[in-house]
Amino acid sequence: MFPRLILDRMALPHRDAELLQIMDAAFVDAAARSGPWLLCRTGCTQCCHGAFAINALDAMRLEKGMDDLRTNNPSLAGQIEHRTHAWLEQYGSDFPGDLATGTLGQSDEEVQLFESFADDAPCPALNPSTGLCDVYAWRPMTCRVFGPPVRMGEGDSLGHCELCFHGATETEVAACEMALPHELENSVVEELGDSRETLVAFALLRSSLPGKPSDSPR
DSSP states (O other): OOOOOSSOOOOOOTHHHHHHHHHHHHHHHHHHHHGGGOOOOTTOOGGGBSOOOBOHHHHHHHHHHHHHHHHHOHHHHHHHHHHHHHHHHHHGGGOSEETTTTEEOOSHHHHHHHTTTTTTOBOTTBOTTTOSBTTGGGOOHHHHHOSSOBOSSTTOOOBOOTTSOTTOOHHHHHTTOOOOOHHHHHHHHHHHTOOOOBOHHHHHHGGGSTTOOOSSOO
């Protein structure tokens, strides 16, 4: 039996819509300033390989997306679930955390193990036939910021997709920085009252599992 995600079912915070609007606008602005240096295109899937941590808000958004697909496009939802079950069958035994809950471990050993966990594995949301993300509208924040130069924290150096900005100087890269609303995202996550992290795979299967909690808020 596959694990139940760490979160109880509850409605997405209303400020998530504001957060997504800000993020999408920031990406469009950064992409316009980046011009041909930003090579992100449909079918470029390097950023769709390798496991990464998602927070409680990301997990809830993915769960909402899968609920919508099960209602409006059950065939696609079934394909995603099939890929996700296969993903967990292949990588679940090495998951550095609690497989029963989908919660990432926080010990030094678990953190170190996660650095190489499922490092080259395609995301189960990635459609191998189209090269598209099948849950694109509900994708996590990590996916929404990948490509342009970003700072993940105050004072951090700029990082960007390794395929992009070839030949650009540090000054030119800095001029294309994508501003991230860290404070707003952190505030919304704090509102949920859950600081634990999980993976995309667990979130995609969350509401399809037997014995899921009711839709009532906590």
